[in-house]
Amino acid sequence: xxxxxxxxxxxxxxxxxxxxxxxxxxxxxxxxxxxxxxxxxxxxxxxxxxxxxxxxxxxxxxxxxxxxxxxxxxxxxxxxxxxxxxxxxxxxxxxxxxxxxxxxxxxxxxxxxxxxxxxxxxxxxxxxxxxxxxxxxxxxxxxxxxxxxxxxxxxxxxxxxxxxxxxxxxxxxxxxxxxxxxxxxxxxxxxxxxxxxxxxxxxxxxxxxxxxxxxxxxxxxxxxxxxxxxxxxxxxxxxxxxxxxxxxxxxxxxxxxxxxxxxxxxxxxxxxxxxxxxxxxxxxxxxxxxxxxxxxxxxxxxxxxxxxxxxxxxxxxxxxxxxxxxxxxxxxxxxxxxxxxxxxxxxxxxxxxxxxxxxxxxxxxxxxxxxxxxxxxxxxxxxxxxxxxxxxxxxxxxxx
Numbered sequence: 268x269x270x271x272x273x274x275x276x277x278x279x280x281x282x283x284x285x286x287x288x289x290x291x292x293x294x295x296x297x298x299x300x301x302x303x304x305x306x307x308x309x310x311x312x313x314x315x316x317x318x319x320x321x322x323x324x325x326x327x328x329x330x331x332x333x334x335x336x337x338x339x340x341x342x343x344x345x346x347x348x349x350x351x352x353x354x355x356x357x358x359x360x361x362x363x364x365x366x367x368x369x370x371x372x373x374x375x376x377x378x379x380x381x382x383x384x385x386x387x388x389x390x391x392x393x394x395x396x397x398x399x400x401x402x403x404x405x406x407x408x409x410x411x412x413x414x415x416x417x418x419x420x421x422x423x424x425x426x427x428x429x430x431x432x433x434x435x436x437x438x439x440x441x442x443x444x445x446x447x448x449x450x451x452x453x454x455x456x457x458x459x460x461x462x463x464x465x466x467x468x469x470x471x472x473x474x475x476x477x478x479x480x481x482x483x484x485x486x487x488x489x490x491x492x493x494x495x496x497x498x499x500x501x502x503x504x505x506x507x508x509x510x511x512x513x514x515x516x517x518x519x520x521x522x523x524x525x526x527x528x529x530x531x532x533x534x535x536x537x538x539x540x541x542x543x544x545x546x547x548x549x550x551x552x553x554x555x556x557x558x559x560x561x562x563x564x565x566x567x568x569x570x571x572x573x574x575x576x577x578x579x580x581x582x583x584x585x586x587x588x589x590x591x592x593x594x595x596x597x598x599x600x601x602x603x604x605x606x607x608x609x610x611x612x613x614x615x616x617x618x619x620x621x622x623x624x625x626x627x628x629x630x631x632x633x634x635x636x637x638x639x640x641x642x643x644x645x646x647x648x649x650x651x652x653x654x655x656x657x658x659x660x661x662x663x664x665x666x667x
Contacts, residue, residue, distance in 0.1 A: 300338065301541035302469045303330045303401065305459040305506035306426070307534075309513075309525040311345035311419030312455070318350070318417030319455070323438040325366050325410045325431040325447050326457045329488050331469075331496040331505040333403035334462025336396045339376055341411065342458040343386040344534070345421045350386040352378075353414040354439040357397055357460075360406035364486050366431040366444030368408055373442055374399045388418070391458065401462045403501035409457045410439040423454040424523035425511040427480045427490065430454060452485070459506070461540040468543030469504030470495070470667055471536050473528060473573070475552050477590060478509025482644030482651055489652040494659030503667060506542070508535040514552045515569040516560060524552075529569055537580055544667045545577045546623060548587035554605050555597050555648070563608035567616075570609075574618050585666055586619035588626035590658075593637035594647030603636060621666035628661040629654050 306328070337357055343350040355376040358368035376394040378384035386392050401407065414437070431447035432455075438446040472478050472492040480490030496505040510531075512524035525531060528549050536545055547570065553560040560566060574584045588610045592598055610626055613619065629642040629650055638647060642654030650658065 299463050300461045301332060301464065301466045302504045302506045302539045303332045303334070303460050303462045304328045304407070305471075305508060305539055306423040306454050306457070307508045307510050307525060307531065308342045308344040308421045308458050309423050309510045310523045312422050315420045316418065318420050319413055320416045321414065321434060321436055323410060323412045323433050323436065323446070324451075324455045325408050325444065326454050327360060327364060327366070327428055327430045328407050328409060328454070328457065328460060329428070329493070330401055330403055330405050330407060330460065330462070331499075332462060332464060332466045332501045332503070333401050334464030335398070335400055336463040337399050337401050337407075338396050338461050339394045339409055339457060340391055340459035340461070341386065341394075341456050342391045342421045344389060344391065346386070346388045346418045348388050348418040350417040351413060351415050352384050352386065352411055354382060354412040354437050355394065356408075356410045356439045357399060358408045358410075358442070359399070359402065360408050363406055364429055365406070366408065366447040368442045368444065370442060372399055373440060375440065396463065404496070407460060409460065411456050412437040412439045420455055422456075423510070425476065425479045425481055426452055426454045427483060427485045428452070428454070429486055459539060466502065466504055466541070468541045469506050469539065470544045470546060471506045471508050471539055471542050472546045472548070473532075473536055474509040474548035475513040476509070476511035477551070477649060478507060478548055479511045480509070480655065481511055482646070482649030483655055484652055487652070489655055491655040491658040494656045495662055498659060498664060504541065506539055512552060512556070513549070514556065515549050515566060516553050517558075529572060532573060532576060536577065542582055544583045544585065546585040546587055546662070547573055548589070548625065550609055551589045551592065551606065554602050555592060555595060559602060561601055561605050563605050563612070566605070566609050567612045570612070571618060583620040583666070585621045585623050585662070586613040587623040588613050590625050590650070591630045591636055591638045592648045593634070598647075621663055623658075623662045625658045625661060628657050
């Protein structure tokens with residue numbers, strides 16, 4: 268369970284009463300806060316026993332919805348000791364993928380009125396609201412300065428986005444971005460940005476590398492959740508809870524694959540801002556990774572449990588079928604039969620509030636066990652930009 272450290276006044280995410288209907292919506296979090304961006308913490312950065320003392324890290328994140336105020340969630344989920352944030356800021360990026368802030372948009376974040384906050388091992392903190400006008404479909408800059416050694420650094424490995432850092436002290440308040448001369452392709456510490464606006468809630472997309480956007484163009488925001496956000500035009504937040512190599516049933520110790528989907532479900536789905544709908548695309552790694560899970564009932568049991576836990580919180584659930592992987596390095600007929608059995612359950616069981624048939628959307632009509640070449644990134648497992656766009660187009664917006 269996510270350990271969210273409440274600093275100052277009411278910052279804990281709460282849920283209102285729901286009806287018994289499986290499509291009931293949770294009430295907005297207090298004050299109308301809804302998640303605009305998220306990335307699931309996956310692991311501690313290998314080889315960082317002292318953390319990143321004296322580093323300023325400028326994370327570039329992309330919003331789905333806009334608002335008049337912002338608050339930021341920071342994570343020490345995989346830390347082993349207290350983590351001190353000495354200075355944290357949020358700003359609107361002056362250009363896509365740039366470390367430069369729009370002049371006048373940079374705000375120092377506080378935590379219970381204080382600019383410094385200590386995050387215990389395994390915990391997260393949520394900032395106080397900051398008065399910054401956040402545009403929809405735009406880049407934000409979330410900059411952290413850690414003054415002292417802290418232990419392993421919590422991160423999200425497959426960001427598909429370039430961020431920036433400097434090892435030379437506190438530059439969190441620098442608008443020009445000139446000091447941020449080094450680059451990174453992962454997100455450090457930051458796990459969510461909420462905004463206060465008019466959106467009635469958020470859609471969370473739970474998955475693995477295919478939800479994380481592996482195979483898409485880096486820096487272009489062409490993951491399928493991004494394309495879904497484009498279709499929604501800011502009407503709902505879209506939060507990406509994909510972690511590359513993630514599984515439903517097993518963890519992969521020492522990797523960046525995160526905790527299994529059931530173990531992280533409360534943190535990455537139930538606890539995010541204003542969630543009203545969940546889209547689940549998980550299970551292909553249980554099938555294709557070693558050890559292979561070839562009993563579809565084990566995967567189906569885990570999917571049923573995700574649905575049950577979500578519906579117990581009044582969250583509607585869309586089941587997404589597992590996409591083709593014929594031609595992938597470990598593909599064989601036994602693994603294929605498992606995938607097909609899981610997809611039959613997703614399509615016909617009736618436990619979901621809707622189905623997004625990603626399999627049908629991107630498979631090759633001439634060879635339905637394989638991905639259509641126009642949608643294939645080249646490895647026969649991960650779609651390309653066109654494939655991700657096609658997947659997003661297969662989602663019935665009326666079900667969200």
